[in-house]
Amino acid sequence: MTEPALHGVVAEFTTPDGLVSACRQAHAAGYRRMDAYTPFPLEEVAEAIGFEKTQVPLLTLIGGILGGLSGFMLQYWVHVWAYPLNVGGRPLNSWPSFIIITFEMTILFAGITAVVGMLALNGLPQPYHPIFNHPRFSAASRDRFFLCIEAADPRFELEETTRFLQATQAVDVAEVAD
């Protein structure tokens, strides 16, 4: 029987202050493969672990532009090419009356892209993640804050990393299996 592989070392904090300081120290110490877990969004944590930019706004913009174009082109194609119908002598490409559906399609595509894009970039839905092996991880959706330095980090040394995390304000440091 082999030992299960190690996912990383997890430190538990009771305050956002403790977590943010520890994240900054870990980043300064050169750790990069790490993640923090909080019961509510804390902007400083993402910054502290070096995650500053998300691609969600760009994706949403692209989705919106595609939605607007397809909305307008659908109406143009239907009314000018596929099914031309003279209504009260108006031009076939009566674009002012196409604006509303173009607008709605822009919002629809942008909104769906924002949601699907966010989930896809986050890798959700995800049926299994090793962090849930931590015995008290359910508190991460309640009142506790966790920092996990992953074994995959090039600077990771089990004993040294554990000692490093113990030196922070962590109330508990534990190893988590993969």
Added chain:
Amino acid sequence: MMEQPPETNASTAVEERLLPGQAPVLTPGHTLETVTDKIVSIVLRRPVTLGWLGGFAFFFGLLNMMLFAAAYLFYRGVGIWGINIPVGWGFAIINFVWWIGIGHAGTLISAILLLLKQGWRNSINRFAEAMTLFAVACAGLFPIMHTGRPWLAYWLFPYPNTMGVWPQFRSPLLWDVFAVSTYATISALFWFIGLIPDLATFRDTATNPVAKTIYGLLAMGWRGSARHWKRYESAYLLLAGLATPLVLSVHTVVSFDFAVSILPGWHTTVFPPYFVAGAIYSGFAMVLVLAIPIRRFYGVEDMITMRHLDNAAKVMLGTGLIVAYGYLMEAFYAYYSGSAYEFFMMRNRALGPMAWAYWTLIFSNILAPQLLWIRKVRWNPLMLFGISLIILFGMWMERFVIIITSLYRDFLPSSWGTYVATRWDYAIFAGTLGLFFSAMFLFVRLLPMITIFEMRMLLPQAKLSEEVASHD
């Protein structure tokens, strides 16, 4: 019944500075554990009570009455309704506009107040969004029923078909299809995205294995990772930014159904802004009608405080005045247009055989809500509840007046008629109330009705200390 603002304690108060006489958004004394436990326990620990069962059974009964009436409607056709010539639009369109308007307050609270950084919205946005979804579902039924052949309602969507025909994109009625279906989709996404972190809390707290599995599946493996939160916040804010122009566009498009026609009483440029204001007006009335009993029966008066009720009342007062301006301008246009037909329509509306409807609406929407200027009224939940019911009724009457009194006496006296709703009209309308409220009853028992993670953000415990926050 008046509630006094509690003493504020600087160390636990959510906001350090409260104006004199202002209630806090969250009563002091809560911690990360207590807000979580309190909201979770409503669903996971509280037994099903007789009061809940009774209320649910009543509204579920109404819903079943609608199913019966709808089945008969599909069998016999729209002839069982009171609609006729010249009044081709009756209860179905009135109810459609009324329900879709109610939905607007939910999006206003969740999106527009988020962008305006109104922290007080955090405890009422979840159930207001649920209200939006259920109201849009009720609204959506009516145009489908009104088509007469609801099994062909998919013809409204552009799809390649063997008949070789396409929808008429120049028609406001088709704009409506796109606006309402986009609105329903975006509202559902917004609601679901907001639920994910709370579903994870439910997954982690539930002891019943079935509940744990279901909440776990819905939470999709959410683990509160800092990277996830960052993308999540970004997507949430973007959705709010998208939903804001969307919600304003939806009732604008609904008003185009009327304003783009040439009928006196419908053909006015004031319709879009005044419809949007009216929608928010009735929506906030519904928010109060739901919030006042919920906070009482579920004991969440410390999370949905008097501050929320007070603010909602002020929004109603403001939008109510915009609506009053709309009524005034309608009358002024009729006079100033110099058109005999416009002038006749207005005189017939205010003094003709259906004047009772017009004056009921003036009383319910303009006169009664003026009581909200008085602070004692705004701080009395019972009074607020009553005024909200009056406003909801008044806004329904408004749509009745706009639709019926514009149609029943048109240009030619020889084509005049009248409108009398039948029992089937009433049955279907009451049935949608059943659908709406039975869905709300299920919602408060199955999902967190207050956004837990946003309540956590209101706590002083969740804030970083000065020295950590001002790092580098």
